[in-house]
Amino acid sequence: MIMSSFDYLKPSSLEEASKLLLENKNSRILAGGTDLLIRMRGGEVKPEKVIDIKNIAGLHEITWEDGRLVLGAAVTWTRIKEDAKIAEHFPALTQASAEFGCYDVRNRATIGGNIANAAPGSECGSPLLIYNADVIVYGPSGERSIPIDQVWLAPGRTNLAEGEFITKVSIPLYPASTKSAYRRISRVEGQDLATCAIAVMISNPEEIAAREVRIALSAVSKTPMRAAELESFLSGKAIDGETINFCKSWMHRNLYPRASSLRGTPEYKKIVLGNLLEDILREFGVLAGELI
Amino acid sequence: MKHTITLNVNGQKYTVDVEPQEKLLDVLRDKLDITSPKKGCEMGECGACTVIMNGKAVNSCLVLAVESQDAVITTVEALHADGKLHPLQQAFIDAGAVQCGFCTPGMIMSAKALLDTNPTPTEMEIKEAIAGNFCRCTGYKPIVDAIQSAAAVMKKEGA
Incomplete structure (x- = not known):
């Protein structure tokens, strides 16, 4: 199908981009384009204006400031994947980047675009949730920061106001002893969307009483989600076979993935997520003894 | 506009x-x-x-x-020079990595982008680099072989 026509605009400042976005109700922000152009080609979205933000200074930068990693919205997944310092501090994000699309797609697709698309199984979802990232947006009233767990409302819908767009993602650094990981399964190895995915972070893994566990799940609800109940269950306690069995049964009792998914049945996803959680805890070395 | x-x-x-x-x-x-x-x-x-x-x-x-x-x-189009095929092109021919040929230009460009930054890739790195290039004829093995042998030729020529 041929795309319907539109005007291509390339603002060079945040103010200009926000103004264009506000003035043109039927407009779309273009970053990497790997989702937007497909949806435009399919006729799913027909913007009259496409606003390319790649010409705005600062949106391509990866910076480390005041104990935080700040990724510009236009930073590509290839750059995230190849950044050794990100791998050192945020392994779950690096592991997600390695699963993301394929070479060609990673070379264009951006972190900001992935957040803005608000897909339930988005690669950035679970890692940004466990790291308590903040999404920085710019709009008519200037800059504001939205905690990541308040960004996504439903598939394709975010909490951004009119005229606002994502400019940065800011992630706090954690002590070196913190462990984190991302695992997903997909129908084929290589280029496919996640059937489901999980990210786990453990602070103070060596001191059981001081342990804080964070768990996020993707592709099992309308948006990527934190599993708060599981987190408080696992935090501050020794983890053994019995604990793991509770986690697995929790998945069965509390998750409601949609039955119409092309990629996996609800039952399958729940089993897989329990198993992936066990794998990660075992890798972290916090799982005592064998499973019963 | x-x-x-x-x-x-x-x-x-x-x-x-x-x-x-x-x-x-x-x-x-x-x-x-x-x-x-x-x-x-x-x-x-x-x-x-x-x-x-x-x-x-x-x-x-x-x-x-x-x-x-x-x-x-x-x-x-830019790969061959002075009437001589690029090592990747020659290796694709030699390994039988071209059947219908439709995927070949894309496959070769993905392979070139890989070898430009990583001249000695592992088999897994090659597979990763071409994960977004579909081939419905060859079963991929001759393609991976071709990229490996092109890497060896390019290393030798560069040395």
Whole structure:
């Protein structure tokens, strides 16, 4: 199908981009384009204006400031994947980047675009949730920061106001002893969307009483989600076979993935997520003894 | 609204008028007569349209032509020099990595982007690099073999 026509605009400042976005109700922000152009080609979205933000200074930068990693919205997944310092501090994000699309797609697709698309199984979802990232947006009233767990409302819908767009993602650094990981399964190895995915972070893994566990799940609800109940269950306690069995049964009792998914049945996803959680805890070395 | 863009394709500078909805792939094929990038899925899934843009392999069906202002683009057309095939092209022929040939230009550009940054890739790295390039004929093995032997030839030639 041929795309319907539109005007291509390339603002060079945040103010200009926000103004264009506000003035043109039927407009779309273009970053990497790997989702937007497909949806435009399919006729799913027909913007009259496409606003390319790649010409705005600062949106391509990866910076480390005041104990935080700040990724510009236009930073590509290839750059995230190849950044050794990100791998050192945020392994779950690096592991997600390695699963993301394929070479060609990673070379264009951006972190900001992935957040803005608000897909339930988005690669950035679970890692940004466990790291308590903040999404920085710019709009008519200037800059504001939205905690990541308040960004996504439903598939394709975010909490951004009119005229606002994502400019940065800011992630706090954690002590070196913190462990984190991302695992997903997909129908084929290589280029496919996640059937489901999980990210786990453990602070103070060596001191059981001081342990804080964070768990996020993707592709099992309308948006990527934190599993708060599981987190408080696992935090501050020794983890053994019995604990793991509770986690697995929790998945069965509390998750409601949609039955119409092309990629996996609800039952399958729940089993897989329990198993992936066990794998990660075992890798972290916090799982005592064998499973019963 | 038309835009006039200037881009460098295979060492030659082109100035061309494009509509916003035209893809880089359309402009290469229909306006510049560079037809090695193939139109396959047009959804960034098959990799038949892969070109190297500013040093990175990209799906040219997922890049608006207007976005390629000032870009440096390389396609298979630029690989042979002085009547001699590039080691990747020769290796694809020798290994039987070309059957119907539709995926070959994209496959070779993904392989080139890999070898440009990683001259001695492992088998897994090769598979990763071509994960976005579909081949429905060969079963991939001859392609991986070809990229491995091209890497060896290029290393020898470079040494």
